[in-house]
Amino acid sequence: MKDILEVNNLNKSYSLNKSEEQAVLRNIDLRIPEGQFVSVMGASGSGKSTLLYTISGMDRMTSGQVRFDQEDISSLPDKTLAALRRNKMGFIFQQIHLLKNLTLLDNIVLSEYLAGRESRKAINRRARELMSEMGIAELEDRDVTQASGGQLQRVGICRALMNRPKMIFGDEPTGALNSKATSEIMALLGRINRSGTTILLVTHDVKVAARTERVLLMEDGRIVGEQHLGKYEQDRNDDAKLREEKLSSWLLQMGV
Numbered sequence: 305m306k307d308i309l310e311v312n313n314l315n316k317s318y319s320l321n322k323s324e325e326q327a328v329l330r331n332i333d334l335r336i337p338e339g340q341f342v343s344v345m346g347a348s349g350s351g352k353s354t355l356l357y358t359i360s361g362m363d364r365m366t367s368g369q370v371r372f373d374q375e376d377i378s379s380l381p382d383k384t385l386a387a388l389r390r391n392k393m394g395f396i397f398q399q400i401h402l403l404k405n406l407t408l409l410d411n412i413v414l415s416e417y418l419a420g421r422e423s424r425k426a427i428n429r430r431a432r433e434l435m436s437e438m439g440i441a442e443l444e445d446r447d448v449t450q451a452s453g454g455q456l457q458r459v460g461i462c463r464a465l466m467n468r469p470k471m472i473f474g475d476e477p478t479g480a481l482n483s484k485a486t487s488e489i490m491a492l493l494g495r496i497n498r499s500g501t502t503i504l505l506v507t508h509d510v511k512v513a514a515r516t517e518r519v520l521l522m523e524d525g526r527i528v529g530e531q532h533l534g535k536y537e538q539d540r541n542d543d544a545k546l547r548e549e550k551l552s553s554w555l556l557q558m559g560v
């Protein structure tokens with residue numbers, strides 16, 4: 305399987321003031337094969353979100369190289385990079401930002417309307433299909449105030465899938481959800497992954513990471529270890545428990 309993401313010696317630092325720099329990512333090397341479901345764990349401040357934003361081209365790196373889908377994105381001009389993100393990547397966040405005066409369906413279709421790649425009819429059809437797959441078909445005419453957190457996160461996933469992304473990046477997408485909604489969202493992401501989309505999630509939650517295929521552990525700007533759990537194929541609670549136990553004991557061993 306070819307790598308969709310190839311990161312070589314990535315470094316990122318922030319200027320604290322004129323003379324001081326804070327290194328946030330240090331010498332990161334990483335390969336993610338197409339179709340993998342990866343999570344990134346680590347203490348608060350270890351650099352997880354910064355890693356996600358630099359490898360997805362949302363933020364600039366200080367040095368190093370990132371290849372996404374065979375293309376070196378390290379030195380692309382901002383406009384080209386933005387177009388690549390629009391065409392090939394999807395993003396989900398802890399807090400989904402939706403426009404209050406639009407229906408949920410309109411929020412999902414908006415950026416595709418603006419991109420103008422397909423007819424509005426085709427875009428609406430795709431949005432309705434996705435809403436149905438995500439179990440929220442009946443909510444299309446509601447607005448943001450008329451849906452639960454879990455339902456809004458499903459809207460966020462639909463929106464992220466509209467451009468048929470090759471890879472989805474998620475920054476704590478279940479961070480604001482209760483455990484039932486978290487399981488449901490992870491089951492949906494598992495399904496999306498099985499259909500071929502590569503996914504990388506940042507999470508603090510062992511239950512979430514245990515449902516991904518490969519867990520990276522960050523500490524002080526470095527990837528200090530990883531655990532391969534294999535694909536989580538079945539939604540069986542006992543299997544999930546075993547994976548959680550395996551992951552927890554590894555994290556303990558790693559001093560987390």
Ligand SMILES: Nc1ncnc2c1ncn2[C@@H]1O[C@H](COP(=O)(O)OP(=O)(O)OP(=O)(O)O)[C@@H](O)[C@H]1O
Pocket residue numbers: 318326328346347348349350351352353354355
């Ligand atoms: N824009 C910024 N300017 C300066 N420092 C920053 C900036 N963004 C992040 N940092 C610093 O970089 C370090 C890593 O932050 P990052 O948000 O990537 O960590 P994280 O592991 O995702 O943390 P959390 O789990 O709390 O979200 C932190 O020390 C943070 O203060």
